[in-house]
Amino acid sequence: MTARLLQHPPATSVPGARTRSQWLVAAALCAGAALAQAAEPAAPAPSFKAGIEALGQVSAADLGLPIFPGARVQRDKPDSSGQVALGLWGGSMGFKLHAAKYSSRAPIEQLAAFYREALATHGTVIDCSSGKPVALPSSAASAPSDSSALSCDNKKPSVPGEVIYKVGSAKNFRLVALQPQQGSNSSSGGVNFQLVRMQSQGL
Incomplete structure (x- = not known):
């Protein structure tokens, strides 16, 4: 998947002309966002605590x-x-x-x-x-x-x-x-x- 992202896409698949450096920057941004999302810990699930204590x-x-x-x-x-x-x-x-x-x-x-x-x-x-x-x-x-x-x-x-x-x-x-x-x-x-x-x- 990475190789395809770094390749210069055919001119017919993307409206307008883009340079190779623009595609490299876009690919890097996408990869960074994916890594950040993967590294971010999942939000903790709501917890319910219950108990009883008896002391003397x-x-x-x-x-x-x-x-x-x-x-x-x-x-x-x-x-x-x-x-x-x-x-x-x-x-x-x-x-x-x-x-x-x-x-x-x-x-x-x-x-x-x-x-x-x-x-x-x-x-x-x-x-x-x-x-x-x-x-x-x-x-x-x-x-x-x-x-x-x-x-x-x-x-x-x-x-x-x-x-x-x-x-x-x-x-x-x-x-x-x-x-x-x-x-x-x-x-x-x-x-x-x-x-x-x-x-x-x-x-």
Whole structure:
């Protein structure tokens, strides 16, 4: 094929007169274009990624909240980690859930003040301690655009004196639940508490 391209074509096959150098230039351009097309990688096919993960270790970075100083991981059973990380995704949709249980000997009022301040940096905090949302002052620069959709989701105290705070949006939120340990009161301390972070996309 190359030899035919480089030959001077008969005058009857091409309208108008052309010099041999013009045909050589045209042939070189055609060959270069063909090589460039062959060397160009094919466009990748659209990919769809899906997966699930379950882990027993959760960090403060995963929760997006600080751990109260001196708090210890609460294990309901000897072989329990007291922590869980779940993830499920497919394409552009998915969710991540991080949760951890801790215990502290500090008074519940001290933990409540600590986490009100920590949560307030993420938006308007709602107090679900009564089963109904009560907005608390916020120190965040801006609240999530759909913060108005945030609710207690029927979350009610499971034990007397439990304090429940929540911040974020309906699909992306942080939650803190503080429960006085049985047989203790606010003055003597003793608190079990849970930290939860939920993140979802496209759901």
